[in-house]
Amino acid sequence: QVQLVESGGGLVQAGGSLRLSCAASGSIFRNSAMGWYRQAPGKQRELVARISNLSKINYADSVKGRFTISRDNAKNTVSLQMDSLKPEDTAVYYCNLQFLSLNSWGQGTQVTVSS
Secondary structure, eight states: OOOEEEEOOEEEETTOOEEEEEEEOSSOGGGSEEEEEEEOTTSOOEEEEEEOTTOOEEEOTTTTTTEEEEEETTTTEEEEEEOSOOGGGOEEEEEEEEETTEEEEOOOEEEEEEO
16 A cells, blocks of 8 residues: 655745645655646546656646656655646645556645636
8 A cells, every 4th residue: 555645735826836745655656657636626637747667757738838747766755846837727736656556646735826
């Protein structure tokens, strides 16, 4: 069983920055793909950014050029640096780990961007 704990959410004005972090338990982190997803009220959960175990990165078109995902295998952490935030980035952000058939989620952290 893998536990994921997110931190770093909060309230920020449009144009500001936040950095989310996710700490994972267990020994499979370095072999896992890690992702950040978000879910706004009334909307489906969507992929924001993903980094594979080989550090191949994918971003949603809506965040390209503004968000940066990174991982630290020595610390079992994945981070999401969010710059130039917009009100439409407001959502609960979830950390995700994928390893073979295992698909684990964190509890989520709220990000609110005011206009």
